[in-house]
Amino acid sequence: MLSDETLPRKESQGVSSRVKCLLVDDLEENLLALSAVLQRDDVEVYCAPSGAHALELLLQHEFALALLDVQMPDMDGFELAELMRGSERTRDVPIIFVTAGAGDPRRMFKGYDAGAVDFLYKPLDPYVLRSKAGVFFQIHRQKQQLAEQLDTLAETLRLNEMFTAVLGHDLRNPLSAILTAADLLQRRTEDEAVRKTAGRMLTAGKRMGRMIEDVLDLARARLAGGIPLRRSETDFGQLVQRMVQEGDLVGDWDADRLAQVASNLIGNALQHGDTAEPVRIRVDGTKDDALRFTITNVGVIPDRLLPFLFDPFRGGQQNRGRGEGLGLGLYIVQQIIQAHQGGVEVLSGAGPYTEFRVELPRRGVDVVKL
Numbered sequence: 001m002l003s004d005e006t007l008p009r010k011e012s013q014g015v016s017s018r019v020k021c022l023l024v025d026d027l028e029e030n031l032l033a034l035s036a037v038l039q040r041d042d043v044e045v046y047c048a049p050s051g052a053h054a055l056e057l058l059l060q061h062e063f064a065l066a067l068l069d070v071q072m073p074d075m076d077g078f079e080l081a082e083l084m085r086g087s088e089r090t091r092d093v094p095i096i097f098v099t100a101g102a103g104d105p106r107r108m109f110k111g112y113d114a115g116a117v118d119f120l121y122k123p124l125d126p127y128v129l130r131s132k133a134g135v136f137f138q139i140h141r142q143k144q145q146l147a148e149q150l151d152t153l154a155e156t157l158r159l160n161e162m163f164t165a166v167l168g169h170d171l172r173n174p175l176s177a178i179l180t181a182a183d184l185l186q187r188r189t190e191d192e193a194v195r196k197t198a199g200r201m202l203t204a205g206k207r208m209g210r211m212i213e214d215v216l217d218l219a220r221a222r223l224a225g226g227i228p229l230r231r232s233e234t235d236f237g238q239l240v241q242r243m244v245q246e247g248d249l250v251g252d253w254d255a256d257r258l259a260q261v262a263s264n265l266i267g268n269a270l271q272h273g274d275t276a277e278p279v280r281i282r283v284d285g286t287k288d289d290a291l292r293f294t295i296t297n298v299g300v301i302p303d304r305l306l307p308f309l310f311d312p313f314r315g316g317q318q319n320r321g322r323g324e325g326l327g328l329g330l331y332i333v334q335q336i337i338q339a340h341q342g343g344v345e346v347l348s349g350a351g352p353y354t355e356f357r358v359e360l361p362r363r364g365v366d367v368v369k370l
Helices: 028-038 051-060 077-085 105-113 126-188 192-223 255-272 329-339
Strands: 019-024 043-048 065-069 095-099 116-121 232-235 250-253 280-285 290-298 343-348 353-361
Touching: 019 028, 019 051, 019 126, 028 043, 028 126, 043 051, 051 065, 051 077, 065 077, 065 126, 077 095, 116 126, 126 192, 192 329, 232 255, 250 255, 250 353, 255 290, 255 329, 255 353, 329 343, 329 353
Parallel strands: 019 043, 019 065, 065 095, 095 116
Antiparallel strands: 232 250, 280 290, 290 353, 343 353
């Protein structure tokens, strides 16, 4: 009886460069004929004389194509195909049914319904079979290459994010020393020019500190499973200076993080809105289980930017000035709100306004532990 062990293998070919093809037929002569047509240096052909044997091989190998004989004892090709489609491991293996019976539309429909990509009748044309199989072999190689590239990119991204986290953490100590020295210089000198220089150093240093914290928050969100919170009883209205107040604004939140949310959203509205129009802030605490916070400014966000608004850095979606930060503000807002089990959305384009809406549950369970 012919099995996969009886077929010769080329030692010169690397395992990763070869694809695997499964032939299932209860007649040994059919297996020999099919394997002779499909055998190539870059293809490994595995033969199974029954559906049960085929299932064993499917558990051990990743196949680019399976050719199944329809008429087999115990388990026919249709039954085998249904079992393959029912398994996560084998549901995507392309199946070509092979049969010696006369053309029957009902059998063809049954075969396609079982997940076949083609239905061939014996005697087979070797050129047609080789051509059809070659297409699936090439597709399988391309899928493998894409998977390898995706793994490489994912690992590169992980290493870059780890480097960003380490760099951001290590920059805080020298920046703290610079800020301390600038503050001391500003307070102790009587030279007005020196005081102005120290003031500019403090302003620039604090802005750099906010950028570093944004980078660290990015790393925490990507690598640590989310932004950590320090919950306590917090009045959100005080965080936005009670510009508009309705109802009870107290909840179990991280006050510093929500201040960061309010600061980022208000700063975003002031920066991108119409400078001649006010920014409207509304805090609604009338719901028992959640608080709503909205910021509205005059100005419309282009439709092409809306899908990427909460993406970190947002690539080249917009041109930022020197003082506009790293493009992490809205991403950090989203991560903080999600850490509170809340939601944030933006509405823009229905009128001359852009509105950010935040909803915060009054109580939540921390996902990230400090």
